[in-house]
Amino acid sequence: MNEEGQKPAMPAPAGREPIFLLPGAITILAGVLAAVHLASTVVLNPDGQIQLLFWFAFQPYRIVLAGIDPGIAVPLLWTPFSHAFLHAGWDHLLINLAWLVIFATPVVRRYGAGPMLALFLLSAAGGAALFAVTTLYSQVYLIGASGGVAGLTGAAIRFMFQPVLIGRHPETGEQMVLGRRLASVREVFVNPRSRWFTLIWLLLNALVPLVPLLTGTSLSIAWQAHLGGFAAGFLLVGLFERKI
Template sequence: MVENGQGPQQQAVSGREPVFLLPGAVTAVAALFVVIHLASTLVLNPEGQVEFLFWFAFQPLRIVAAPQDPSLAIPLIWTPFTHAFLHGGWEHLLVNTAWFAIFATPVARRYGTGPMLAIFLVSAAAGAALFAATTLLTGAYLVGASGGVAGLTGAAVRFIFQPVVVANHPETGERVVLGRHLARPIDLWRDPRPRFFILIWVLLNAAVPLLPLLTGSMLSVAWQAHLGGFAAGLLMVGLFERPRRQ
């Protein structure tokens, strides 16, 4: 791979290494998370922050209120996606940004910017749909990138545990790395490494609603968005797989 317009020999001569090892699109989205949070916390007053959440956070109660006032349902057009760029605090932002960088990077490098963003946004919407199905009448609202990032996690699980395929170049005989295969969903269950990862990940999120029974306090984690987003990314990543040149 050539980065910043410099090949390996040019980098050796200049003695410089790329400052950011993340793909440009991943860095840009992570920066957007930070900019939006800075603007919402440092620029907006409390009333403005309430309005900001009203228009861009995902609120399932709008679905119920729509028959009485259809205008309340209009934000449902964009909020299943825009909620993924809002965060409830700096800790929430930092965790989601780090998680995004870790799993968006292999997906972006394998498929490119467009597919990575498509998986992120569709998974965010899938997470919002499952969140709505379980909180419809509670008045809760959803913010955070975790549903979309869970989708990128599910997409990455399809290939990061697969062995690297190496072959001989037909003309030079040199050993060439071809990459990793995309595992079928059934193969993930047969392979103990992705199976263990998926089981632990699903069980941890599924246990969140049971924690109040043990601790007596609620944990403000949108486990529904995590599960819905993960399933979406795991299933849809195959749409972007293309036959690789041998």
């Protein structure tokens, strides 16, 4: 009992720490990618997996065959996006998920779930476009979230290396954090950190096609999708920008 004859106030129970610290949109997207791959490997037999690739992988050669049979080009309406939900193996999926967690997080916290998903899909399509330009007659197909994730990387680079802006509340005059300004393309390359990150990322992906020539080993890495997706996210992120 205290001096006034009242029981001392009990401390408020501490809030529970969330199990997942990721934004919900990223958790859901990662879960969908994992569920699709799990279903494709556990539920589908080999014939079913072939049909899955036929209908949902991106195959640029369909553009060539469209002149012979227009019906074969119909999947081109959705495969520039749907290919991002298919993966060649668990290692392929896990690498993309790790990269997704790192670079989708700042994007979804800045713009929200809808713009993040839109950038992911637009970047996947941008990666598919460059892949088509370079492999039109090769009869190969494209799968994997790499293009979409590369686009989120390009989008994040536009602001994550910029200084935090501080303003004042219009009524109280108190200082408040406004966030980071979206850098112009020029400013990205003026800032040393964003410039070197961008140049090294682009150079590493541009060198992928030279690896077989230098080592004699083949790599099944769609570097075109990485570069095309990165460019799409890097250039289109401004469409979702809000003034701060």
